[in-house]
Amino acid sequence: MKTNPGWNAAAQQAAGFYRQAGDAMASAIAPGTTPILAAAADTAVKELRLFSVVISTNDATVGNAGTLGNATANTVGTLCDRLAP
Numbered sequence: 251m252k253t254n255p256g257w258n259a260a261a262q263q264a265a266g267f268y269r270q271a272g273d274a275m276a277s278a279i280a281p282g283t284t285p286i287l288a289a290a291a292d293t294a295v296k297e298l299r300l301f302s303v304v305i306s307t308n309d310a311t312v313g314n315a316g317t318l319g320n321a322t323a324n325t326v327g328t329l330c331d332r333l334a335p
């Protein structure tokens with residue numbers, strides 16, 4: 251990918267989107283959120299930011315980061331359904 255300018259540009263753009271998503275989620279964690287939901291959301295924020303780094307550096311662990319991201323997103327979604335006011 252690093253030798254293909256088109257792929258590299260697309261990867262950098264995608265990395266930026268994941269970073270933005272993490273920043274947006276971090277700013278949306280409401281004060282007073284239940285501790286378990288806040289912890290899960292914080293984990294999701296960290297995962298999105300990690301995924302951004304993994305993509306932008308063309309790290310070989312990208313598949314593992316994607317799997318972690320899917321699991322984290324599912325956990326946050328489930329907790330939101332159960333705990334959000």
